Ligand code: ADP
């Protein structure tokens with residue numbers, strides 16, 4: 117479904133250019149749990165942002181369902197992001213004044229429907245973020261250090277949840 121071919125991306129700040137992705141090629145299956153490991157600054161976030169259409173590659177190609185994204189217009193990227201991708205971030209990215217409502221039963225949080233993020237633990241907030249990422253049933257869930265802010269016990273629970281989710285999508 118998703119294939120990266122010789123993807124390169126650099127960031128230029130002033131007269132300094134940082135190569136973030138250097139000729140990355142990888143193919144993903146439709147239902148798969150994939151972990152991308154590397155030290156801080158090695159390009160993991162850049163890769164996820166490119167895969168999720170949040171950021172653009174400089175060269176190479178990303179193939180979606182066998183079709184090159186070379187000719188994608190902004191509108192096509194919007195459609196790709198909105199219809200196929202769910203994002204989970206390290207820092208939860210929840211909206212402070214909104215309660216957590218539907219989709220929460222699926223992540224074991226049905227007793228917390230009316231709570232605000234400040235009334236939830238880190239693990240619970242990340243479950244809400246995962247539920248949010250699943251709301252339009254995306255084919256691909258991209259999680260950027262989803263356990264980075266959690267203790268090791270809670271991290272294991274969140275990884276178990278993501279593993280379950282990967283049974284019928286690419287995580
Ligand atoms: P990771 O997520 O693995 O820590 P990143 O993808 O965030 O790595 O960063 C890869 C490299 O690109 C780093 O050297 C980082 O400093 C640089 N970088 C990331 N985003 C930007 C940006 N917006 N502007 C300039 N440099 C950036």
Ligand code: MG
Nearest residue numbers: 160161162260
């Ligand atoms: Mg990162």
